[in-house]
Amino acid sequence: MEYSTVKVAVVQAAPVLFNKQSAMDKIASASREAAEQGAKLIVFPEVFVPGYPRGLSFGARVGSRTTDGRKDWERYWASAIEIPGAETQLLGELAKELGVYLVIGVVERDQEFSRGTLYNAIVYIGPDGELLGKHRKLVPTGSERLLWGQGDGSTLTVMETPFGRIGGLICWENYMPLARTALYAQGIDIYIAPTADARDTWQSTIRHIACEGRCFVISCNQFATKASYPDDLAYYEDIKNDPDILSSGGSAIVGPLGEYVAQPLMNQEGILIATLDLRQIAQSRFDFDAVGHYSRPDIFQLTVNDKKQRIVKNV
Known part of the structure; x- marks a missing residue:
């Protein structure tokens, strides 16, 4: 690591659902606000672009789908982004302008197959x-x-930065012990966990991961209300009787011994800002290192297939 500390920001907000431009505008404004406060790493929630469609059925029941539901889904598909693509180019320009790392949950539209x-x-x-x-x-x-396909082992991504190795898993895949181990084995220092889970049990999860991985954990959720949903959706009635607050948030930052660096933010939009003391990572691994001195490779071994999976292979 080149730095002993780094200031990070967690953005708890929601765009107008299915509105890609709304999400991009919020990313720009929140990133500028965080950068003005000195943040060098800025994290946004799960599928921030173009939003998490909590409560919507898309007209799907076991054994059947509807024409109107397909139209709602096509609207969601049209608001997704390609990686790389026009939106990642704009995000790159923003990150370069501000001199920051951006980590953003998105809905990606496959462009390869x-x-x-x-x-x-x-x-x-x-x-x-x-x-x-x-x-x-x-x-x-x-x-x-x-709504979404399954990823493969080729994107179990951990990367070097001047303030340590960063990477992460999304929402409930954090309950997959072997997926976590695959990240620990890459020496992850700052573990990013975008989520759509606002329950108390999620807080137990991120504190456990921090303590298990001896890493900082940055968890980021949306604060979403019915006002963020377009009311012309075919299946808007799905949420009509739900509470006005559809996702109450709970974004938080946890240190490598499981203590909060930034307490959970609930029932409001906001930006959590915290300075991480990166020396605590080495200090925490003094007595526990899940893939180091506390591992038993003579008993336990994990094999990870990190190859990109293809349905058609040219030979």
Whole structure:
């Protein structure tokens, strides 16, 4: 590490759902606000672009789908981004202007094969404006599986920065012990966990990961209300009787011994700012290192397939 400390920012907000431009505008304004406060790493929630469609059914039931539901989904598909693409180019220009690392949850539209599949992804942009990498969620949770495809081991991304190695997993794939181990084995120092989970149990999860991985954990959720949903959706009725606050947030930053560096932010939009003392990472691994002196490779071994999976291979 070149730095002993780094200031980070966690943006808890929500765009207008299905509105890519709304998300991009919020990223620009929040990033500028965070950078003005000295943040060098700025994190946005799970699928911030173009939003998490909590509560929507898209007309899907076991054994059937509807025409109107397909139209809602096509609207979601149209608001997704490509990686790389026009939006990542704009994000790169923003990151370069501000001299920051941007980590943003997005819905990625596949551009390599059929263009018909979406992925829940994290995109990483460097302060030089370059696209550093991405991670695709390995297993979408529950009904998410109808919206997003499954990622593969080629995007279990951890990358070097002047303030340590950064990477992460999305929401409930953080409950996958072997996926976490794959990141620990790459020496992750700052573990980023965008989520859509605002429950108390999520706080237990991120504190456990910090203590298990002896790393900083940055968790980022959306604060979303019904006002962020376009009311002309075919299945807007799905959320009509839900509470006005659809996601109450809970974004937080946890240190490598499991203590809060920034307490959970609840029931409001906001930006958490914290200075991380990176020396605490080495200090915390004095008595526990999950993939180092506390591992037993003579008993336990993990094999990770990090090859990109293709349905058609040219030989």
